Amino acid sequence: MGRPPCCDKEGIKKGPWTPEEDIILVSYIQEHGPGNWRSVPINTGLMRCSKSCRLRWTNYLRPGIRRGNFTPHEEGIIVHLQSLLGNRWAAIASYLPQRTDNDIKNYWNTHLKKKLKKHQAIGAIFAPPPPASDSSLSSSIVMPTTTVVVVGGGSHVIDHHHHRDMLGTNPLVSKDSYYARPGGCCSNPDEVAQLIARRSPFAADGGDRSSSSYASSMDNISKLLTGFMKQQQSSPSPDAAAADIKPSAAQVNNNHALLLSSSFHHMSAGTGSGTPPAAACFNDMMPSPPHAQQAALMGHGGYDDPRQPSPLSPIETWLFEEAAEQVGDLMDLSEDCCSSVPMMF
DNA sequence: AATACGCACAACCGCCTGTCC
DNA sequence: AGGACAGGCGGTTGTGCGTAT
Numbered sequence: 001m002g003r004p005p006c007c008d009k010e011g012i013k014k015g016p017w018t019p020e021e022d023i024i025l026v027s028y029i030q031e032h033g034p035g036n037w038r039s040v041p042i043n044t045g046l047m048r049c050s051k052s053c054r055l056r057w058t059n060y061l062r063p064g065i066r067r068g069n070f071t072p073h074e075e076g077i078i079v080h081l082q083s084l085l086g087n088r089w090a091a092i093a094s095y096l097p098q099r100t101d102n103d104i105k106n107y108w109n110t111h112l113k114k115k116l117k118k119h120q121a122i123g124a125i126f127a128p129p130p131p132a133s134d135s136s137l138s139s140s141i142v143m144p145t146t147t148v149v150v151v152g153g154g155s156h157v158i159d160h161h162h163h164r165d166m167l168g169t170n171p172l173v174s175k176d177s178y179y180a181r182p183g184g185c186c187s188n189p190d191e192v193a194q195l196i197a198r199r200s201p202f203a204a205d206g207g208d209r210s211s212s213s214y215a216s217s218m219d220n221i222s223k224l225l226t227g228f229m230k231q232q233q234s235s236p237s238p239d240a241a242a243a244d245i246k247p248s249a250a251q252v253n254n255n256h257a258l259l260l261s262s263s264f265h266h267m268s269a270g271t272g273s274g275t276p277p278a279a280a281c282f283n284d285m286m287p288s289p290p291h292a293q294q295a296a297l298m299g300h301g302g303y304d305d306p307r308q309p310s311p312l313s314p315i316e317t318w319l320f321e322e323a324a325e326q327v328g329d330l331m332d333l334s335e336d337c338c339s340s341v342p343m344m345f
Numbered sequence: 346a347a348t349a350c351g352c353a354c355a356a357c358c359g360c361c362t363g364t365c366c
Numbered sequence: 367a368g369g370a371c372a373g374g375c376g377g378t379t380g381t382g383c384g385t386a387t
Contacts, residue, residue, distance in 0.1 A: 017355090017356090038371090055355095055357085110353055
């Protein structure tokens with residue numbers, strides 16, 4: 001009873017992750033696959049607790065995630081699902097496979113909640129009195145009861161554990177390919193850096209760069225990592241190297257994560273004869289989509305791509321369409337808050 | 346130019362759940 | 367059946383950055 005918190009140990013490092021730590025972690029997971037987080041700090045020498053490693057991987061380093069710049073469509077989905085599910089961010093995130101629950105939660109707390117409040121306030125002035133139901137945000141969105149039932153207990157059950165399935169225990173993901181690369185881990189930073197460099201799409205035979213999701217910033221990211229690699233190879237002190245390349249630690253971390261993500265993306269999306277051997281491994285490491293995720297990961301817009309046949313269930317299609325309409329309202333409001341009377345919030 | 350303030354986001358913390366023995 | 371443990375989730379906090387004064 002009363003198991004001590006895993007992070008209480010002496011010598012456990014806290015605070016922002018450095019690029020070196022990221023590389024070590026990613027490299028280890030490339031070799032061993034995600035999971036068994038307890039052993040990660042032990043085997044890598046990272047002075048982080050297992051939880052911290054898992055969180056870092058799940059929220060920032062995992063391939064296939066997108067950060068920042070939420071589209072109006074995504075906003076709408078979040079608003080709508082939040083109204084349905086409450087603050088069950090993991091469940092909501094399962095419908096936005098490229099987003100993490102943490103990211104969605106932050107975005108909700110910092111942006112959407114305010115927008116909705118504003119929307120509500122204006123609605124309260126112009127709209128007729130609300131019906132008898134309670135006055136939470138959710139009450140203002142009219143949902144067919146049967147639909148709610150379908151979402152909550154139907155063919156696509158959203159729950160805490162859906163997210164976990166996506167990340168590692170999905171039966172569709174073969175363990176053999178998940179852990180496709182046997183062998184020891186690299187705890188030497190130089191070795192790790194070189195390993196990453198070899199596997200990077202920026203290496204000499206890097207593959208089709210034009211398909212990158214991060215095309216606009218690829219050059220910068222590439223330079224960033226190249227500089228980092230050079231520092232790694234020339235500097236005896238990894239920390240000094242990290243300090244040198246950091247115009248902003250957050251930005252470096254962010255770019256680094258983008259780079260790693262895009263690196264995985266390239267590997268998994270490689271086409272034709274240029275596909276690296278690791279491609280199968282990384283394809284399997286991509287989280288398994290609830291429905292639309294496959295399309296989202298196919299190199300073009302996914303949800304936003306009207307050319308794709310909809311892989312969505314009727315409820316999901318409805319949710320997205322509804323959400324898009326609401327976001328349209330929301331956007332109109334934020335640009336010209338007094339020109340229209342919101343109906344939904 | 347310096348300081349105060351607010352915002353955004355990464356990371357931590359505590360609790361809960363599922364699994365194994 | 368029940369305890370121990372690992373992993374996951376949601377809430378909260380800390381910190382860095384940008385903007386206003």
